[in-house]
Amino acid sequence: MATPEQQVNEIDPTLELLARVPVFEALAPEDLARVAEVAVPRRFSPQQVIFREGDRSDTCYIVKEGHCRAVRHHADGRAITLAHFGVGDIFGELAMFDTDRRSATVEALDRVQALAILAGDMRRLMREHPDISAKLVVALGRRLREANERLSRQSFQTVQSRVAGVMARLVEQARNEGNDEPEVEIRITQADIAQLAGSSRESASRFLAVLERAGVLKQGRGRILVLDPAALGRYVY
Template sequence: MDNDVLRQAPLFSSLDDEAATALRTSMTETGLRRGEVLFHEGDAGDRLYIVIEGKVKLGRSSADGRENLLAILGPGQMFGELSLFDPGPRSATVTAVTDSNFASLTHDDLLKWLDGRPMVANSLLGQLASRLRKANDVVADLVFSDVPGRVAKALIDLADRFGRTADDGVHVHHDLTQEELAQLVGASRETVNKALADFASRGWVRLEPRSVVIHDIERITRRAR
């Protein structure tokens, strides 16, 4: 991992070479194969992770075994930052959606590195505030938005982070199964499939295995509101 890769993470995007190099020397790199679990909900943890390559999913399980997907993260995105300020049980299970590589940093190493770098500490607080704002948006969507609207919003979010623009539209290789996509929007697989089929019948999208091509990004965006 070089300094440019490290700067992909929003928290570290403004680091100069000295600060980035000092940080990298404290980090540990690890990798997972598709389907492997990095840690489980309830595990003890004191590390922040940054995705270098691949995609991971953050999920939670209910007492009766139902699963909910909290987020899909890709290169440059981080998770586990709550444990740096409140070491305790992990709040989610992290599973590799594709073969993935990560860089990680312990609670103690981060605090040592932050000493004398108040701007980075402010940036970290901003990232935590952003994560809280997104959680509030998810709760609001579950209350006020219908399933097709949530599906459209999920497609826009996935397109923003993983999409590739081509002549026929935006190709979004999200790597999710139908069940995982349903968990991401908090609905049944049947209801989500019905919404996707409706979008496809209108010519807005084309469905492909573990991916979607958005032909009409404007209409999908309007449906997400």
């Protein structure tokens, strides 16, 4: 049996990760420890589906290592990428509050380690500790407002500005994962960039070519090397 000191050392990385999650950042240390106690490690292989659109919503996930994406599929076979997730990102968080069906499919892009929190465990914590529930509602409300503001801004932006904004967010995600190199490699396709920016692939491709000629980035198969991350800001307005 592990000693109390060993148990603390084992749970510290989980507490550190949970503290990075925007939904949990307002929780007190003792509340984070309660969440950590019910968090279960999960591993996923590249291209493995974590859950599908229409599945019962019963678990939320926090990325510990690797990357995932959320996609929606249409009846005609097309798929649209809605979001990319990296270390510290949470997805499926509405499962903490309701049992509606999943609104999108989430799949692993590479090897993913995650923390899974069952909805039943989280709801029990919220019943036993009302402060947790109140703080989570406030945090989710703030995330919703931020999403609405982002969508509102995008509706007035050009394709170029939206694509540059997507690239800037992906660079920020890489920085948050510990990549402090002057040049930042991002594994993503032109099609995913276009979908995240709400543009056609052709329009996104043309602007990425402009950025490449300007020396801001260099494109490869399924990846982009951002040579001058700071320059992206000049194209976002």
